[in-house]
Amino acid sequence: MFIYHDFGTSVKEYEARGKKNDFPVINQCPHCKGRIRLHRHGFYWRNAIEEDQFRIPICRLKCPSCKQTLSILPTFLLAYFQYTVNVIFEKLESLMIKRKISGYHQLSLFYRKRFLNRLTQIEMFFRDDGFRGILPKNAKEKATKLLRMILALGKATFVRRSRGHFSYNFMAL
Ligand SMILES: [Zn+2]
Structure with missing residues (x-):
C-alpha cells in the first residue's frame, strides 16, 4: 500500500x-x-x-x-507511471485546453484516453469536495472542464486528496 x-x-x-x-x-x-x-x-x-x-x-x-x-x-509521481504528474498534466493541457500537440503524440493520446475513462470518479471527487455546479454532458467538454478544475485546485493537492477515489490513481486502470 x-x-x-x-x-x-x-x-x-x-x-x-x-x-x-x-x-x-x-x-x-x-x-x-x-x-x-x-x-x-x-x-x-x-x-x-x-x-x-x-x-x-x-x-x-x-x-x-x-x-x-x-x-x-x-505527489509529483503516480504509482506505476514513470513520467511525472507535471508531464502528464502538460500533455493533457496542451491537447485538451490549448489544442496543440507537443512531443510524443502517442503518449498524449494515451493519457487523454485514460483521463476520459476516469471522468465519473474525478467528478465524484469534486462532488465529495462540495462542488455543486453543472458539468457539460458532452464527454470531451466535461473532461476539459474537470481538467481545468484540477489545475485550479493544484496538481499535488488533487493527487493527494483524490487517493481514496481510485484504486491507484486517476490515470491507472
Ligand atoms: Zn498495522
Missing part, C-alpha cells in the same frame, strides 16, 4: 535530498488502523522522467503491529 505526500519540491530537489529528505511521520497504520507510529523500513528506487530522467528513493514504513508495509510516494 502507499500514500501520497506533498514534499513541496521539484523532482530534481527531491532527488538531491535523497534519503535525507524530510519524510513524514505516520502515526496510524492504514492497514490495521492501529494508532501506532510506523517504523522506517528502508527505501526502494524509482525512475521519474521530466526534462531529465531522475532516480529517486521511495521511503517505506512498516507497522510494528501488523507487520505490513506502506510506501510514501511524492
Whole structure:
C-alpha cells in the first residue's frame, strides 16, 4: 500500500535530498488502523522522467503491529507511471485546453484516453469536495472542464486528496 505526500519540491530537489529528505511521520497504520507510529523500513528506487530522467528513493514504513508495509510516494509521481504528474498534466493541457500537440503524440493520446475513462470518479471527487455546479454532458467538454478544475485546485493537492477515489490513481486502470 502507499500514500501520497506533498514534499513541496521539484523532482530534481527531491532527488538531491535523497534519503535525507524530510519524510513524514505516520502515526496510524492504514492497514490495521492501529494508532501506532510506523517504523522506517528502508527505501526502494524509482525512475521519474521530466526534462531529465531522475532516480529517486521511495521511503517505506512498516507497522510494528501488523507487520505490513506502506510506501510514501511524492505527489509529483503516480504509482506505476514513470513520467511525472507535471508531464502528464502538460500533455493533457496542451491537447485538451490549448489544442496543440507537443512531443510524443502517442503518449498524449494515451493519457487523454485514460483521463476520459476516469471522468465519473474525478467528478465524484469534486462532488465529495462540495462542488455543486453543472458539468457539460458532452464527454470531451466535461473532461476539459474537470481538467481545468484540477489545475485550479493544484496538481499535488488533487493527487493527494483524490487517493481514496481510485484504486491507484486517476490515470491507472
Ligand atoms: Zn498495522
